[in-house]
Amino acid sequence: MKNLLIALLFAIPMLSFTSQYQAEITNAIGKGDIETLSKYFDETVEICILDLEDMLDKDEAKSAIETFFVDHQPKSFSVVHDGTSKGQDSRYFIGDLKTGEEIFRVYVYLKSASDSYLIQEIRFEKK
Numbered sequence: 001m002k003n004l005l006i007a008l009l010f011a012i013p014m015l016s017f018t019s020q021y022q023a024e025i026t027n028a029i030g031k032g033d034i035e036t037l038s039k040y041f042d043e044t045v046e047i048c049i050l051d052l053e054d055m056l057d058k059d060e061a062k063s064a065i066e067t068f069f070v071d072h073q074p075k076s077f078s079v080v081h082d083g084t085s086k087g088q089d090s091r092y093f094i095g096d097l098k099t100g101e102e103i104f105r106v107y108v109y110l111k112s113a114s115d116s117y118l119i120q121e122i123r124f125e126k127k
Helices: 002-031 034-038 058-071
Strands: 041-049 052-057 074-085 090-099 102-113 116-126
Touching: 002 034, 002 074, 002 090, 002 102, 002 116, 034 058, 041 058, 052 058, 058 116, 090 116
Parallel strands: 041 116
Antiparallel strands: 041 052, 074 090, 090 102, 102 116
16 A cells, blocks of 8 residues: 555656656647757657658657648547556657648657656557
8 A cells, every 4th residue: 555655745746847858849849949849859769750760860850740730730639548658767759730621640758858748759640
């Protein structure tokens, strides 16, 4: 019982910690806010945007997604699924990005890095 209580005391702050990052990232995607989104990029990010699929450094990834946002102006973003993977040190979420007349499925994979979460992979696929 004591161990369960201790585990809960550590789990609750961790849930709000990851929720904060997810909320900021999802808001940035929904607004096309590349500045906020890119502050969560790791040094290299696996990018998949339509026909582009590559490992890019932080600046190249920022430029590629910024171009996507210019070509496909975001109207709204809603998360349809999220969870943890590979233990508790990584998270992912999947959502729908509405842009004009198109909808894109967006997949974001984040990994814990000291006191924050960084985007390791982001995908924009036409639905």
